[in-house]
Amino acid sequence: MTTKAYAAQSPDQPLAPFDIERRNLGPKDVVVDILSRRQMLVSGAGFLPITFFAEAAMAQDTSSVSETNRAIVARAFANWSRGAGNVFMDLLAPDATWTIVGRSQVARTFPTREAFLSQVISPFGQRMARPLVPTVRSLVADGDQVVIHFDGEGVAHDGQPYRNSYAWFFRMRDGRVTEATAFFDSIAFDDLWSRVSPEPAK
Template sequence: MTSTTLFWAPFAARAALGFAAASIGILALAPHAEAQSISPTVTSQNKAAVEGKFDAWKAGTGNPFELLADEASWTIEGNSVASKTYPTKEDFLSDVIRPFNARMSIGIKPTVKSITADADRVVIHFDAAGTARDGKPYVNTYAWFFQMKNGRVIRAAAFFDAIAFNDLWARVTPAG
Protein backbone atom coordinates (compact mmCIF):
# COMPACT_ATOMS: atom_id res chain seq x y z
CA MET A 1 0.00 0.00 0.00
CA THR A 2 1.09 3.51 -0.65
CA SER A 3 1.32 6.16 2.04
CA THR A 4 -1.70 7.88 0.45
CA THR A 5 -3.77 4.71 0.77
CA LEU A 6 -2.69 4.29 4.40
CA PHE A 7 -3.65 7.92 5.07
CA TRP A 8 -7.17 7.55 3.60
CA ALA A 9 -7.95 4.07 4.97
CA PRO A 10 -9.24 5.22 8.39
CA PHE A 11 -11.41 7.89 6.72
CA ALA A 12 -12.79 5.38 4.24
CA ALA A 13 -13.62 2.99 7.07
CA ARG A 14 -15.39 5.77 9.00
CA ALA A 15 -17.24 6.81 5.85
CA ALA A 16 -18.41 3.23 5.30
CA LEU A 17 -19.60 3.02 8.91
CA GLY A 18 -21.32 6.39 8.54
CA PHE A 19 -23.04 5.24 5.36
CA ALA A 20 -24.21 2.06 7.09
CA ALA A 21 -25.52 4.04 10.06
CA ALA A 22 -27.27 6.49 7.75
CA SER A 23 -28.83 3.61 5.83
CA ILE A 24 -30.15 2.11 9.06
CA GLY A 25 -31.51 5.53 10.04
CA ILE A 26 -33.27 5.90 6.70
CA LEU A 27 -34.79 2.45 7.09
CA ALA A 28 -35.98 3.38 10.58
CA LEU A 29 -37.72 6.44 9.15
CA ALA A 30 -39.30 4.52 6.29
CA PRO A 31 -42.90 3.33 6.73
CA HIS A 32 -43.16 0.05 8.57
CA ALA A 33 -43.21 -3.05 6.39
CA GLU A 34 -46.70 -3.82 7.71
CA ALA A 35 -47.89 -0.37 6.59
CA GLN A 36 -46.59 -1.01 3.09
CA SER A 37 -48.73 -4.14 2.78
CA ILE A 38 -51.96 -2.34 3.71
CA SER A 39 -54.40 -2.24 0.84
CA PRO A 40 -55.62 0.97 -0.81
CA THR A 41 -59.05 0.10 0.63
CA VAL A 42 -57.69 0.39 4.18
CA THR A 43 -56.10 3.74 3.27
CA SER A 44 -59.43 5.08 2.02
CA GLN A 45 -61.29 3.62 5.03
CA ASN A 46 -58.87 5.33 7.44
CA LYS A 47 -59.26 8.64 5.64
CA ALA A 48 -63.06 8.32 5.55
CA ALA A 49 -63.21 7.49 9.26
CA VAL A 50 -61.18 10.59 10.15
CA GLU A 51 -63.15 12.81 7.74
CA GLY A 52 -66.39 11.54 9.26
CA LYS A 53 -65.31 12.37 12.81
CA PHE A 54 -64.13 15.85 11.77
CA ASP A 55 -67.48 16.45 10.03
CA ALA A 56 -69.27 15.31 13.20
CA TRP A 57 -67.06 17.60 15.31
CA LYS A 58 -67.89 20.58 13.10
CA ALA A 59 -71.62 19.70 13.32
CA GLY A 60 -71.43 19.29 17.11
CA THR A 61 -72.41 15.61 16.99
CA GLY A 62 -69.07 13.94 17.72
CA ASN A 63 -65.32 14.39 17.72
CA PRO A 64 -62.16 12.72 16.44
CA PHE A 65 -61.20 11.56 19.94
CA GLU A 66 -63.87 8.88 19.54
CA LEU A 67 -61.41 7.18 17.15
CA LEU A 68 -58.77 6.74 19.85
CA ALA A 69 -58.10 3.22 21.00
CA ASP A 70 -58.06 2.96 24.81
CA GLU A 71 -54.29 2.30 24.74
CA ALA A 72 -53.59 5.08 22.20
CA SER A 73 -50.71 7.40 23.02
CA TRP A 74 -50.98 11.09 22.16
CA THR A 75 -47.91 13.32 21.99
CA ILE A 76 -48.20 17.10 22.02
CA GLU A 77 -45.02 18.26 20.35
CA GLY A 78 -43.22 21.51 21.03
CA ASN A 79 -43.12 23.71 24.09
CA SER A 80 -46.68 24.25 25.26
CA VAL A 81 -47.63 23.74 28.90
CA ALA A 82 -49.27 20.48 27.79
CA SER A 83 -46.36 19.19 25.67
CA LYS A 84 -45.56 15.59 26.54
CA THR A 85 -46.70 12.09 25.68
CA TYR A 86 -49.96 10.90 27.21
CA PRO A 87 -49.76 7.09 27.32
CA THR A 88 -53.50 6.34 27.11
CA LYS A 89 -56.69 7.83 25.74
CA GLU A 90 -57.98 8.53 29.25
CA ASP A 91 -54.76 10.28 30.29
CA PHE A 92 -55.01 12.58 27.27
CA LEU A 93 -58.72 13.28 27.72
CA SER A 94 -58.48 13.92 31.46
CA ASP A 95 -55.29 16.01 31.37
CA VAL A 96 -55.84 18.01 28.17
CA ILE A 97 -59.20 17.76 26.42
CA ARG A 98 -61.60 18.05 29.38
CA PRO A 99 -59.66 20.94 31.00
CA PHE A 100 -59.43 22.63 27.59
CA ASN A 101 -63.17 22.31 26.99
CA ALA A 102 -63.87 23.57 30.54
CA ARG A 103 -62.09 26.81 29.56
CA MET A 104 -64.41 27.39 26.61
CA SER A 105 -67.89 28.94 26.55
CA ILE A 106 -68.24 28.01 22.87
CA GLY A 107 -66.17 24.96 21.96
CA ILE A 108 -63.78 25.03 19.06
CA LYS A 109 -64.96 23.94 15.64
CA PRO A 110 -62.55 22.73 12.97
CA THR A 111 -62.11 24.03 9.46
CA VAL A 112 -60.19 21.30 7.67
CA LYS A 113 -57.50 22.44 5.25
CA SER A 114 -56.46 18.93 4.24
CA ILE A 115 -56.63 15.29 5.21
CA THR A 116 -54.02 13.02 3.68
CA ALA A 117 -53.89 9.27 4.14
CA ASP A 118 -51.27 6.70 3.25
CA ALA A 119 -51.77 3.17 4.49
CA ASP A 120 -52.08 3.35 8.29
CA ARG A 121 -51.09 7.03 8.50
CA VAL A 122 -53.51 9.98 8.36
CA VAL A 123 -52.45 13.62 8.58
CA ILE A 124 -55.00 16.33 9.34
CA HIS A 125 -54.23 20.04 8.88
CA PHE A 126 -56.95 22.30 10.24
CA ASP A 127 -57.84 25.61 11.80
CA ALA A 128 -60.05 25.75 14.88
CA ALA A 129 -61.87 28.62 16.54
CA GLY A 130 -64.09 29.03 19.57
CA THR A 131 -64.76 31.41 22.44
CA ALA A 132 -63.11 31.15 25.85
CA ARG A 133 -65.08 31.61 29.08
CA ASP A 134 -63.66 35.13 29.40
CA GLY A 135 -65.34 36.08 26.10
CA LYS A 136 -62.13 36.23 24.07
CA PRO A 137 -61.73 34.19 20.90
CA TYR A 138 -59.44 31.20 20.79
CA VAL A 139 -58.00 30.55 17.33
CA ASN A 140 -55.30 28.06 16.45
CA THR A 141 -53.94 26.00 13.57
CA TYR A 142 -53.24 22.32 14.10
CA ALA A 143 -51.48 19.44 12.36
CA TRP A 144 -52.31 16.00 13.73
CA PHE A 145 -50.52 12.83 12.66
CA PHE A 146 -52.42 9.60 13.30
CA GLN A 147 -51.24 6.01 13.08
CA MET A 148 -54.24 3.73 12.77
CA LYS A 149 -54.93 0.04 13.23
CA ASN A 150 -58.29 -1.62 12.59
CA GLY A 151 -59.99 1.75 12.16
CA ARG A 152 -58.72 3.15 15.47
CA VAL A 153 -55.99 5.66 16.27
CA ILE A 154 -53.21 3.91 18.17
CA ARG A 155 -50.66 6.75 18.12
CA ALA A 156 -51.03 10.48 17.56
CA ALA A 157 -48.73 13.49 17.42
CA ALA A 158 -50.07 17.04 17.48
CA PHE A 159 -48.49 20.33 16.48
CA PHE A 160 -50.08 23.73 17.13
CA ASP A 161 -49.35 27.33 18.13
CA ALA A 162 -48.15 26.92 21.72
CA ILE A 163 -48.36 30.66 22.40
CA ALA A 164 -52.12 30.75 21.75
CA PHE A 165 -52.65 27.54 23.72
CA ASN A 166 -50.53 28.65 26.68
CA ASP A 167 -52.31 32.01 26.78
CA LEU A 168 -55.71 30.31 27.05
CA TRP A 169 -54.43 27.81 29.64
CA ALA A 170 -53.01 30.54 31.89
CA ARG A 171 -55.71 33.17 31.35
CA VAL A 172 -58.91 31.13 31.77
CA THR A 173 -59.82 29.06 34.80
CA PRO A 174 -61.73 25.89 33.91
CA ALA A 175 -65.42 25.79 34.80
CA GLY A 176 -66.02 23.83 37.99
Protein backbone atom coordinates in the same frame (compact mmCIF):
# COMPACT_ATOMS: atom_id res chain seq x y z
CA MET B 1 -32.88 -17.54 -20.30
CA THR B 2 -33.59 -17.45 -24.04
CA THR B 3 -37.21 -17.64 -25.22
CA LYS B 4 -38.21 -18.39 -28.82
CA ALA B 5 -40.72 -15.96 -30.29
CA TYR B 6 -41.79 -14.18 -33.49
CA ALA B 7 -41.33 -10.48 -34.11
CA ALA B 8 -41.45 -7.85 -36.86
CA GLN B 9 -38.39 -5.71 -36.30
CA SER B 10 -39.62 -2.86 -38.53
CA PRO B 11 -43.02 -1.77 -39.94
CA ASP B 12 -42.27 -3.14 -43.43
CA GLN B 13 -40.96 -6.57 -42.35
CA PRO B 14 -43.04 -9.71 -41.76
CA LEU B 15 -43.01 -11.76 -38.58
CA ALA B 16 -39.89 -13.85 -38.25
CA PRO B 17 -38.30 -16.06 -35.57
CA PHE B 18 -36.80 -13.98 -32.81
CA ASP B 19 -34.89 -14.80 -29.62
CA ILE B 20 -35.86 -12.95 -26.41
CA GLU B 21 -33.33 -12.85 -23.62
CA ARG B 22 -35.31 -12.98 -20.35
CA ARG B 23 -33.91 -11.46 -17.18
CA ASN B 24 -34.63 -12.69 -13.68
CA LEU B 25 -37.87 -11.58 -12.07
CA GLY B 26 -37.78 -8.38 -10.04
CA PRO B 27 -39.97 -7.40 -7.07
CA LYS B 28 -42.27 -5.30 -9.28
CA ASP B 29 -42.76 -7.95 -11.98
CA VAL B 30 -45.90 -10.00 -12.57
CA VAL B 31 -45.77 -13.70 -13.42
CA VAL B 32 -48.56 -15.12 -15.57
CA ASP B 33 -48.80 -18.90 -15.86
CA ILE B 34 -51.03 -19.96 -18.78
CA LEU B 35 -51.95 -23.60 -19.16
CA SER B 36 -52.40 -25.08 -22.60
CA ARG B 37 -55.81 -26.51 -23.44
CA ARG B 38 -54.39 -30.01 -23.03
CA GLN B 39 -52.90 -29.14 -19.62
CA MET B 40 -56.25 -27.77 -18.49
CA LEU B 41 -58.06 -30.92 -19.60
CA VAL B 42 -55.52 -33.13 -17.85
CA SER B 43 -55.56 -31.10 -14.64
CA GLY B 44 -59.29 -30.39 -14.71
CA ALA B 45 -58.66 -26.67 -14.32
CA GLY B 46 -61.18 -24.31 -15.84
CA PHE B 47 -59.21 -21.11 -15.30
CA LEU B 48 -55.86 -19.53 -15.96
CA PRO B 49 -53.86 -19.24 -12.72
CA ILE B 50 -52.32 -15.79 -12.33
CA THR B 51 -49.78 -15.17 -9.59
CA PHE B 52 -49.03 -11.57 -8.71
CA PHE B 53 -45.76 -10.73 -7.05
CA ALA B 54 -45.22 -8.37 -4.12
CA GLU B 55 -45.93 -4.82 -5.26
CA ALA B 56 -49.05 -5.29 -7.33
CA ALA B 57 -51.04 -6.93 -4.54
CA MET B 58 -49.53 -4.82 -1.79
CA ALA B 59 -50.23 -1.55 -3.63
CA GLN B 60 -53.90 -2.45 -4.00
CA ASP B 61 -54.15 -3.43 -0.33
CA THR B 62 -52.43 -0.22 0.82
CA SER B 63 -54.76 1.87 -1.32
CA SER B 64 -57.80 0.20 0.23
CA VAL B 65 -56.50 0.75 3.77
CA SER B 66 -55.70 4.40 2.97
CA GLU B 67 -59.20 5.06 1.67
CA THR B 68 -60.82 3.38 4.68
CA ASN B 69 -58.73 5.26 7.24
CA ARG B 70 -59.20 8.58 5.47
CA ALA B 71 -62.97 8.07 5.44
CA ILE B 72 -63.02 7.24 9.17
CA VAL B 73 -61.15 10.42 10.10
CA ALA B 74 -63.16 12.57 7.67
CA ARG B 75 -66.43 11.30 9.14
CA ALA B 76 -65.30 11.98 12.72
CA PHE B 77 -64.29 15.55 11.84
CA ALA B 78 -67.52 16.15 9.93
CA ASN B 79 -69.46 15.11 13.04
CA TRP B 80 -67.28 17.34 15.24
CA SER B 81 -67.78 20.37 12.99
CA ARG B 82 -71.56 20.11 13.36
CA GLY B 83 -71.45 19.43 17.10
CA ALA B 84 -72.18 15.71 16.95
CA GLY B 85 -70.22 12.86 18.52
CA ASN B 86 -66.88 13.10 20.30
CA VAL B 87 -63.92 13.13 17.93
CA PHE B 88 -61.56 11.66 20.52
CA MET B 89 -63.86 8.85 21.64
CA ASP B 90 -64.76 8.18 18.01
CA LEU B 91 -61.15 7.90 16.82
CA LEU B 92 -58.82 6.94 19.67
CA ALA B 93 -58.25 3.41 20.88
CA PRO B 94 -58.33 3.19 24.71
CA ASP B 95 -54.57 2.52 24.79
CA ALA B 96 -53.69 5.18 22.21
CA THR B 97 -50.72 7.41 22.97
CA TRP B 98 -50.98 11.14 22.27
CA THR B 99 -47.84 13.25 21.95
CA ILE B 100 -47.99 17.04 21.98
CA VAL B 101 -44.84 18.41 20.37
CA GLY B 102 -43.16 21.67 21.37
CA ARG B 103 -42.87 23.67 24.57
CA SER B 104 -46.45 24.39 25.51
CA GLN B 105 -47.60 23.80 29.07
CA VAL B 106 -49.12 20.46 28.05
CA ALA B 107 -46.32 19.24 25.76
CA ARG B 108 -45.58 15.61 26.61
CA THR B 109 -46.70 12.09 25.72
CA PHE B 110 -49.92 10.86 27.29
CA PRO B 111 -49.91 7.05 27.58
CA THR B 112 -53.65 6.43 27.20
CA ARG B 113 -56.78 8.04 25.81
CA GLU B 114 -58.11 8.64 29.32
CA ALA B 115 -54.90 10.37 30.43
CA PHE B 116 -55.04 12.72 27.45
CA LEU B 117 -58.74 13.48 27.88
CA SER B 118 -58.54 14.12 31.62
CA GLN B 119 -55.35 16.21 31.54
CA VAL B 120 -55.84 18.22 28.34
CA ILE B 121 -59.21 17.96 26.60
CA SER B 122 -61.46 18.22 29.66
CA PRO B 123 -59.62 21.23 31.19
CA PHE B 124 -59.50 22.86 27.74
CA GLY B 125 -63.25 22.45 27.30
CA GLN B 126 -63.86 23.91 30.77
CA ARG B 127 -62.12 27.10 29.62
CA MET B 128 -64.41 27.53 26.61
CA ALA B 129 -67.79 29.28 26.52
CA ARG B 130 -68.26 28.24 22.90
CA PRO B 131 -66.61 24.93 21.97
CA LEU B 132 -63.81 24.66 19.44
CA VAL B 133 -65.09 24.07 15.91
CA PRO B 134 -62.71 22.64 13.28
CA THR B 135 -62.34 23.69 9.66
CA VAL B 136 -60.34 21.06 7.77
CA ARG B 137 -57.72 22.40 5.38
CA SER B 138 -56.22 19.10 4.21
CA LEU B 139 -56.56 15.40 4.95
CA VAL B 140 -54.22 12.77 3.50
CA ALA B 141 -53.79 9.06 4.17
CA ASP B 142 -51.10 6.55 3.27
CA GLY B 143 -51.77 3.05 4.52
CA ASP B 144 -52.02 3.14 8.32
CA GLN B 145 -50.92 6.79 8.54
CA VAL B 146 -53.29 9.76 8.33
CA VAL B 147 -52.42 13.46 8.56
CA ILE B 148 -55.04 16.14 9.08
CA HIS B 149 -54.42 19.90 9.04
CA PHE B 150 -57.21 22.05 10.38
CA ASP B 151 -58.04 25.41 11.93
CA GLY B 152 -59.96 25.57 15.21
CA GLU B 153 -62.01 28.47 16.52
CA GLY B 154 -64.04 29.02 19.67
CA VAL B 155 -64.71 31.55 22.43
CA ALA B 156 -63.25 31.40 25.94
CA HIS B 157 -65.16 32.11 29.16
CA ASP B 158 -63.63 35.59 29.31
CA GLY B 159 -65.28 36.42 25.99
CA GLN B 160 -62.06 36.38 23.99
CA PRO B 161 -61.88 34.37 20.76
CA TYR B 162 -59.51 31.42 20.61
CA ARG B 163 -58.02 30.53 17.23
CA ASN B 164 -55.34 28.01 16.43
CA SER B 165 -54.07 25.83 13.59
CA TYR B 166 -53.40 22.16 14.19
CA ALA B 167 -51.66 19.30 12.42
CA TRP B 168 -52.39 15.83 13.78
CA PHE B 169 -50.45 12.79 12.64
CA PHE B 170 -52.21 9.48 13.23
CA ARG B 171 -51.16 5.85 13.04
CA MET B 172 -54.21 3.61 12.79
CA ARG B 173 -55.07 -0.03 13.29
CA ASP B 174 -58.47 -1.68 12.82
CA GLY B 175 -60.18 1.66 12.32
CA ARG B 176 -58.77 3.26 15.48
CA VAL B 177 -55.92 5.67 16.16
CA THR B 178 -53.19 3.95 18.17
CA GLU B 179 -50.58 6.72 18.04
CA ALA B 180 -51.11 10.47 17.61
CA THR B 181 -48.66 13.34 17.34
CA ALA B 182 -50.02 16.89 17.51
CA PHE B 183 -48.55 20.22 16.43
CA PHE B 184 -50.16 23.61 17.12
CA ASP B 185 -49.39 27.24 18.00
CA SER B 186 -48.21 26.87 21.59
CA ILE B 187 -48.24 30.65 22.20
CA ALA B 188 -51.97 30.91 21.48
CA PHE B 189 -52.66 27.78 23.49
CA ASP B 190 -50.59 28.81 26.53
CA ASP B 191 -52.20 32.25 26.53
CA LEU B 192 -55.64 30.65 26.88
CA TRP B 193 -54.41 28.05 29.38
CA SER B 194 -52.88 30.70 31.68
CA ARG B 195 -55.45 33.47 31.18
CA VAL B 196 -58.67 31.52 31.68
CA SER B 197 -59.44 29.28 34.65
CA PRO B 198 -61.36 26.07 33.99
CA GLU B 199 -65.03 26.16 34.96
CA PRO B 200 -66.49 22.71 35.68
CA ALA B 201 -69.67 21.96 33.77
CA LYS B 202 -72.82 22.81 35.72
